[in-house]
Amino acid sequence: MKKITLKDIADHFGVSISTVSKAINDSHEISRDVKLKIRQYAKAHHYRPNRIALSLLKKSTNTIGVIVPNILNYFFTQVFYGIEKTANSRGYTVISCVSDESFIKEQQTMKLLSAGTVDGIIMSLAEQTQAKGDLQHILDVMENQIPMVMFDRVTDKVECDKIVVDDFEAGYKTTKYLLQTGCKKIAIVSSIFNSSVGKLRVEGYREALQEMGLDYDDKMVVKVGGADDLEILISLLLDSIAVDAIIALDEMTAVDTLNILKMKGIDVPDQISIVGFTNGRLSKYVSPALTMVSQHGKYIGELAANILMDRLAYEGDMPFTTKLVKTSLIERDSTRKVDKNHRAYQ
Template identity: 40%
Template sequence: MEQKVTLKELAKQLNVSISTVSKALNDSPEISPRTRERIKEAAQLRHYIPSSLGRNLKSMQTRTIGVIIPDILPHFFAKALYGMEAKATEMGYRLIICISNESLKKEKESIETLISGSVDGIVMSISQETQAKKQIQHLLDLKEYNVPLVLFDRVLAGIPCDKVSINDSLQAEQATMELISTGCRKVAYATGIPFTSVDDQRRDGYMEAAKRQKMKNRIIEFTHDKFPHQKFLKLLQEEKIDGILASDELSAVQVTKCILNAGFRIPEDISVIGFTNGVMGENFRPSLSVIDQQEEEQGKLALETAIDRIENKLPDEFMDYKLKTTIIHRDSTRKV
């Protein structure tokens, strides 16, 4: 069977914009009769099936929103999805969920799938590979399809769209200062999510606090599937680390496990604070002190923002929401 031709492929073949093709196929008076005829003839020759036209016609909305997340396993994204589903049901929309698995290629494919499926808008958190390679053209191209985009958690300033997140830099700085206020003098930053916007901001916040306290930067970077036990132990022993700020929940659990296995006590010898208020950290022994990222609220607000944008309830300028967060102190940090 011949593969379905897309609106994008038609536009490329005819050397016109995607919006021009869409308007021509909908008999828009903005497009000249000659151009409309040329585009329609090409569409007929290529057997174009206009399954996605509904997304460009306000009277033919599908009331469907596509959601793309980097991973389903982290507590943050699971809770964010829970919030989105609740808000979508409340507002009469349904969701189509895609997982990029931190892959640029998979992220692009997910966007193409959602667009061809006639979603009215897309809510997403950007994959690690997309940010590492700094390839965002597929996100910028969404404006050609008239599909509103809302980014949450992992957001980039160079993408013109609505955004929902927390102030990661400020929260990391405050968490580092809290560790110092409880007596820590050599605080390290441990991250298992390098090459992401949230890691960049959290790292900046940690370094700002270190600078203010005239404290040496101690940063250890790794991937969750290859935790550097020996390298981390060497850092603990040689640098006499007494505080750790972890970039995310799994990183906090991994460093805590390594600390305990090495015979150190938590929090007597080393205090630990991580990001994300998840069940893993709450039920770990010792229970982990965390920065509450308001994951469910982020999901709800991102979904509501997408719907408001679709229904023309927002001003032309894009929104940039920063949710307030708090540090939840448990057993992994000392009392002030």
């Protein structure tokens, strides 16, 4: 069946396309009887407005694009939930895209979204993009006057609104917490070692060790690539160093590390404590339940959406803002207890 157009409806009633458009949009310029006839006819013939044409006419799509690097990461899932909930409450729809940590896919997605599809973009940089340092595709979007909010993985090379987690402090305080439980040989397992957030967490870890007079050893930072076998890497770590704590920089790695230690007959937390990042559902239901660092993803999503939509609604210049979000430690059973009077996380 041929899709009916505004012109088809206009020809049927012998009126202009503009009159039909005004009738369908309930304009006060059109009489009630004419509006009723046109709208009933349009409904009976399953008329649907052309969103792209409307966006060109209105210079607005009421749609925002979201690009996350990894939808399997619970943190990004929570951020997206916060964005969508807030955007919908303010009359916006959301187009969600996943870069899969790929520079090329991020480039392609930015090109698609910037072609009149959305009014603004919320994004977190792919790990490959941060490792490569090529941001031209993002700068091109900014030159086209498309507002952008970056969150979590951001860059100083792009001037836009940003929301960052205090990842340095998170690495620092997590390490201090483990030291206060009596741990001395603390390893890090990272699958995000090329990202800004992964590097900041390791820097915080290094700072906490140095404050306590402990040496930083690069061998204690296990870098897990996409093709690597985590079990082999952890086995090599444990064979060479008497580790008594592990900080995993994402939830899945924390859960996998726990299962590997249990398979090896290692008691958690009596022999090795584990702390993970991103307080997702998995971490609550494994045994023992995992102590996790919460990055407050839902709140970050809500904040990002509100900042972007406020900018879209504002007529005139508005200075860019950078919001810093603190983390929280959710203590469970995978770590030994610390004296409540000497907590790193307050």
